Amino acid sequence: MARILFVDDDQVEQLFAREVLAVHGHEMVCARDGEEALEVYLTEGMYIDAVVTDLAMPRLNGLRLIEALREIDPNVLILAASGRNADQLDLAENAGVSAVFYKPWDPARFLATLERLLESEAEEARAIPDWSFRKASA
Template identity: 35%
Template sequence: MARVLIADDEESMRALVARAIAMDGHMVATAEDGAEALEIISREDGAFDLLLTDIKMPIMDGIALALTVARDYPDVTILLMTGFADQRERATGLDAIVFDVVTKPFSVAEIRAAAARALASRKSGA
């Protein structure tokens, strides 16, 4: 069972992703934006296996969050989500720190599969 932190400013999306990830038996924590997510991950001293974050959020966006988490907690696997093509382009070049970018809208099966792939990459060292 993995520990997953989900950051998304849309409550309905956050709840959907949290339910989807919990279906696979993972422990889930949620945050409304990047700043809250950083506060949670810092308080837990990086004790998460996966950070699943939206790119476009107020206060601190997902890319700033990913850069900070990758620097401070390099063992956390990062998976980005976005519904905006321009935001997806902003993630180009982050391959060294981000496992993948999942395009919204997605199905429960798609987000579960993306999370499973990201978590599997941790075990294989990919």
């Protein structure tokens, strides 16, 4: 089970995402815009496994949110979605997101991508050698 910060100003998108994620055992924390997402990440970031963000939102848009999250945690797993502009998705890819989705997004593709990225990240964490243990036992 993963804890996902889902950032979108559209309540229908939030409800749909919550249902899709819950059916697959994931927990979702919602934010309506980038500013609210930053507040959540600053207080709960250590418990967030991935951030899924829309790009077109009021106050702080998705691209600026991505930049701010990267400053806080360069390794945060971020997926971006947009239904308005493919150029914004290109900009999000250039900003270092792990995946992009066009809205309306396909739940099966979204889940497969999210779970693959989460598993890949977990494998990387397991593969990091514990140098202090090796040094102490040498």
